[in-house]
Amino acid sequence: MEIISKYKNKIAIVISVVAVFLFVIFLSLKFSGNANKEVTFDFSKPYNKIEFVKDEMFVFEKNKFSRYNKNGKLKIEKEIVNNGKIRISNDVIYSLMPNELIMYSKNFDEIKKISLEKESLDFFVENNKLILVNNASFRIFDENLTEIYSNDDVQNPGYVKFSKSNNNFVYSDYLKSENVIKSRFHILNVKDKSSICDFTFFNEFIIDFGFVNDSDDKLYVVTNEKLYLFEKILLKINIILKI
Numbered sequence: 157m158e159i160i161s162k163y164k165n166k167i168a169i170v171i172s173v174v175a176v177f178l179f180v181i182f183l184s185l186k187f188s189g190n191a192n193k194e195v196t197f198d199f200s201k202p203y204n205k206i207e208f209v210k211d212e213m214f215v216f217e218k219n220k221f222s223r224y225n226k227n228g229k230l231k232i233e234k235e236i237v238n239n240g241k242i243r244i245s246n247d248v249i250y251s252l253m254p255n256e257l258i259m260y261s262k263n264f265d266e267i268k269k270i271s272l273e274k275e276s277l278d279f280f281v282e283n284n285k286l287i288l289v290n291n292a293s294f295r296i297f298d299e300n301l302t303e304i305y306s307n308d309d310v311q312n313p314g315y316v317k318f319s320k321s322n323n324n325f326v327y328s329d330y331l332k333s334e335n336v337i338k339s340r341f342h343i344l345n346v347k348d349k350s351s352i353c354d355f356t357f358f359n360e361f362i363i364d365f366g367f368v369n370d371s372d373d374k375l376y377v378v379t380n381e382k383l384y385l386f387e388k389i390l391l392k393i394n395i396i397l398k399i
Contacts, residue, residue, distance in 0.1 A: 205242040214249070214262075216242050221249075221264045234264040245281045246299065252279045252288070259301055268301050283318040294327070305349060319367040322346060326375060328362045341365060341377060343388075353389050 207214040211226040222233045240251035240258070248267070249260040254275050259268045276288040276295070285304070286297040294313040296305040307313070311331040318325045323346055330339040339362045343353040352373060360379040368374040368385070377384040385392045 204239065207242070207244050209244055209247070214244065221260075223262065223264075232263055236260075236264060241278065243279065243281050243286070245284060248299065250279070250281070250286060252276060257286070257288070257297070257301060270301050282316055283322065285318065287316045289313050296325075304346070305344075314362065315365060317366050318346075319372045320370050321372060324352060324367075324372045326365060326367070328365065330361070337361070339379070341375070343373065343375065353386065355386065355389065 205216045213224040215222040240253040247262045251258045279288045288295045293308040314328040316327040328341045339357040364378040
């Protein structure tokens with residue numbers, strides 16, 4: 157006992173060093189074993205959509221949803237009759253069918269379903285919001301499928317983007333009139349849906365836009381010819397793009 161008491165500090169240090177050494181070896185074997193591991197998967201099958209989210213692979217077929225881990229091991233599989241367009245956001249799966257929108261959990265359980273009065277051609281996710289678009293209308297839903305905005309008086313809607321604060325959003329559309337292409341963007345307030353800014357380009361196509369930094373009304377707009385910077389309705393910068 158006297159010997160143990162005399163050398164107890166040194167013994168504790170040795171044990172700690174050995175434990176750390178063994179732990180490092182364990183981690184090395186655990187992760188190096190999968191580092192170069194090849195996973196075979198048959199991508200020749202007619203899948204509707206394949207998504208990779210957080211080291212997992214989601215495979216969607218017309219009659220079956222599947223989820224695999226990063227090593228290709230099947231985690232869950234469920235028979236679901238679904239031929240809709242699929243989008244994933246925050247571990248939630250959205251499916252756009254001809255006349256309904258369905259929300260599933262990542263375990264493929266149906267969470268919510270809503271009926272659509274008008275058929276939507278496509279939809280996308282922006283700032284955790286769903287935007288359903290048609291040739292003459294678009295609708296915006298929050299992540300729980302609660303409608304927050306709709307517009308049935310729009311021509312060929314395109315992009316929809318929200319400011320960082322989510323106070324305002326901007327959308328674009330375009331129309332052809334008397335041999336002139338009008339490409340437009342509109343900034344609206346989310347709460348009262350009031351218009352903050354409307355601007356029209358003639359014979360220029362909007363290919364990208366967005367809010368600058370944390371602003372609710374400063375907007376950059378890229379067309380096929382120029383780069384613009386707006387502050388509300390005022391044009392601040394006009395740069396010709398040389399492509």
